[in-house]
Amino acid sequence: MSQPELSLSLQFADPRHRTLLPRHKVARWIRAALELPGELTVRIVGAEEGQGLNLEFRGKDYATNVLTFDYSHEPVVTADLVICAEVVEREAAEAGTDIAAYYAHMLVHGTLHAQGYDHEEDDEAACMEGRETEIMLGLGFADPYSS
Template sequence: MSLPELSLSLQFADPRHKALLPRHKVARWIRSALELPGEITVRIVDAEEGRQLNREFRSKDYATNVLTFDYSHEPVVTADLVICAEVVEREAKEAGLDLAAHYAHMLVHGTLHAQGYDHEEDDEAACMEARESELMQALGFADPYAAR
């Protein structure tokens, strides 16, 4: 099965993990979760920018791991994924996760959001988490929800 086409813009406002996120890996992780062709911008930010965006767009005054701004679901998935390097690093350390694996999970998670997946309701969360687990394992990573 061939993966959907992807036009990827990868930006590092916070370059601390740039070596962990080579373009080919980021593209592979995103493409694994895409169900249609995509135009995705990934921006790695620091806590200040992450907090500002979360406050402005979600009215939550803290930096979060990933923010998804989805603009279209079809015929092309168009979205911006904003990932806060400090939060991802802290979460990985606290959970004893490999940092690259946690980034892969955040990119898969954000890409699913970009296609309309959500986790606000229990049934939605179960569906989204099952899809994330399936994709992460197909990519060669551990199930991100198995340890819970």
């Protein structure tokens, strides 16, 4: 099965993890989660920008790991994924997870959100987490939801 086409813009407002996120890996991780062709911008930000965006668009005054701004689900998935480097670094350390694996999970998670997946309700969460686990295992990473 061929992977969907991907147009990717990769931006580093916070460059601390640039070496962990080469374009070919980021594209591979996103493509694994894409079900249709995609046009995605991935922006790695610091805590201040992450917190400002989370407050402005979700009304939550803290930086979060990944924000997904989805604009279309089909025929082309169009979205911006904003990932906060400091939050990813902290959460990966707290989970005892390799930081690159954690980034892969956040990219998969955000890409699924960009396609309409959600986790607000229990049944939605079970579906989304199951899909994330399947993708992460397929990429050679551990199940992000096993402890």
